[in-house]
Ligand code: SF4
């Protein structure tokens with residue numbers, strides 16, 4: 001094949017397709033979301049038969065893929081690092097039972113973090129679960145390692161984690177995809193209760209076997225120059241590096257004409273002890289560079305010469321970018337720090353903070369909630385709507401589904417003190433199906449007096465527009481069976497359910513008020529509102545059914561900025577004594593009109609033709 | 613060849629398309645290339661950037677002080693990235709929203725700024741979205757770039773649907 005420029009996540013997808021994966025499951029989450037769509041694209045291109053699905057959560061995705069592996073087929077499951085927390089129960093146990101067909105878990109890390117709740121290290125998780133982990137440095141390597149992960153997994157009958165970091169997932173590189181496709185395997189589940197249904201007694205045996213596998217794998221990856229190799233150089237400082245930091249160090253040394261001996265570790269757990277020990281022996285000082293936890297470091301017993309996170313030479317939080325690497329290394333080589341350019345304050349504008357899109361229906365929902373229940377406590381969840389924090393309508397964000405869980409704990413605490421502030425949980429439609437359902441059932445059963453507003457924009461917008469379950473469309477666009485949110489809500493036993501269009505702000509406020517009343521009535525409990533309006537990025541015509549161009553009446557505008565503070569549409573720009581509408585991004589939704597206390601935001605003229 | 617670029621702007625301005633155009637050009641020229649893009653929340657109107665490293669590199673990430681060319685599709689998106697620039701860097705700025713203070717600071721800055729109101733020209737072409745190509749095209753008409761205009765045009769032909777090729781070509785080749 002010819003060289004192509006592939007995104008890291010596409011390179012992983014190619015590795016899965018080429019490596020003969022027959023089942024690929026995923027739950028979207030940045031930075032992993034592009035892998036499954038790329039698998040679908042390559043499936044089409046190569047004509048290979050591969051079953052794909054967006055599962056409802058990572059635990060399910062994990063189990064579906066593992067089940068496929070039990071039958072002997074090669075399988076993969078893809079998620080972001082915090083998704084692995086959701087799948088953790090299955091991961092821990094599957095290390096013991098092992099698998100049959102090659103089974104790779106792609107768990108994408110987010111050092112920084114840029115779009116995650118934590119910057120946890122999937123390699124650490126691998127170590128905890130006792131499964132091998134591969135840590136590619138570039139998209140090219142990610143493609144090769146994906147395939148190698150499938151092979152390693154199949155040979156040792158053990159799940160293998162591929163840990164690409166953000167800088168691999170979202171980088172592009174010119175690479176030459178291989179075309180040496182692995183043959184498919186017929187499904188053949190061989191019953192073996194001592195393994196697949198092992199009782200604690202057999203679990204002990206499986207643990208012993210797992211330990212033996214890991215010993216062999218460390219020898220295998222240590223001897224394999226694709227995973228463990230050295231760039232020669234001159235001491236006294238030797239560097240051991242994993243993942244993306246290997247590339248970063250190479251670019252640094254090249255640019256500065258330095259030659260550090262560098263030991264590349266592409267398979268950090270189980271650590272290839274022989275090669276690492278031999279490397280450490282040769283140099284006076286050893287710097288360990290890895291993200292984000294000291295996984296390599298903690299596996300090294302001779303710690304006297306080691307410099308890294310545990311010794312404080314490497315920062316213990318945050319991504320190691322070029323600037324930080326330069327700082328770390330300048331202690332050893334005295335690289336001159338570059339003078340920094342300073343820009344006067346009147347020139348430098350604050351970079352625009354992320355905010356909900358112009359016309360986003362979530363903005364209208366949040367605005368209505370705050371208007372109707374200004375003294376409320378607003379728990380929220382993971383998704384675009386987390387940005388409601390800018391509108392002061394999001395007080396908590398913890399993990400998927402926690403909007404409802406935390407709301408229950410908060411409202412019950414006030415109950416104990418005979419107080420009843422409104423507690424409103426906002427949760428997106430796909431987050432609700434991911435982990436909100438049992439939460440809602442719990443709220444019904446235990447009669448928690450909270451409001452749950454499901455923000456239903458009919459798409460998983462934050463991670464790149466995966467179809468909503470309610471659409472009944474599957475990952476590849478083929479028809480599945482739609483699940484309607486209102487059925488699930490009623491199925492959980494909730495009796496107060498209202499469906500509103502947040503673009504109708506008056507009605508949404510009235511609904512929120514009724515919901516609160518219901519939560520406080522003697523027979524009341526959890527009240528559910530579905531706020532339904534399509535995401536505008538996904539469905540512009542459906543999202544703005546009637547265009548209402550808005551202008552600022554400069555006579556009336558006092559420059560109070562209430563609109564900017566309370567509504568925060570990015571198209572409303574403060575401009576000296578007044579505000580102006582940035583027509584390049586305004587979608588003419590008209591939702592801001594009621595927000596101005598002075599009536600200065602006014603509908604003008606008729607619909608215009610051109611829209612951004 | 614060794615050339616590092618940063619492309620900055622706000623969501624919806626075509627930062628990603630320009631990035632794609634440049635890495636496709638690199639591929640056609642058989643130059644090794646790394647690019648890095650900001651994905652994630654699909655909000656419009658927030659700051660976005662991408663970077664390219666063309667030549668023999670091992671990592672997509674940039675070091676401060678190494679960037680040869682900064683292309684800012686929104687004028688305010690120049691300033692947060694200045695520490696990445698080489699002293700000899702070139703800075704292309706779509707100047708439509710540049711303030712007077714910003715302009716005078718840039719004009720006395722240590723690197724060579726190229727200020728051009730690409731939004732105005734794009735609007736004349738009745739397509740506000742092509743200001744990215746207008747900016748690059750005007751710059752390349754006047755000064756040297758890592759690629760030639762023909763390189764860019766062949767990449768454009770590969771990337772753009774035939775029906776949209778003409779508007780993109782005329783944006784890139786727009787004259788004053
Ligand atoms: S438009 Fe209204 S809310 Fe916005 S600044 Fe002017 S007066 Fe205040």
Ligand code: SF4
Pocket residue numbers: 358359548549550569570571572581585586587588589590591592593
């Ligand atoms: S009409 Fe108002 S709320 Fe809607 S996009 Fe334009 S400025 Fe924003």
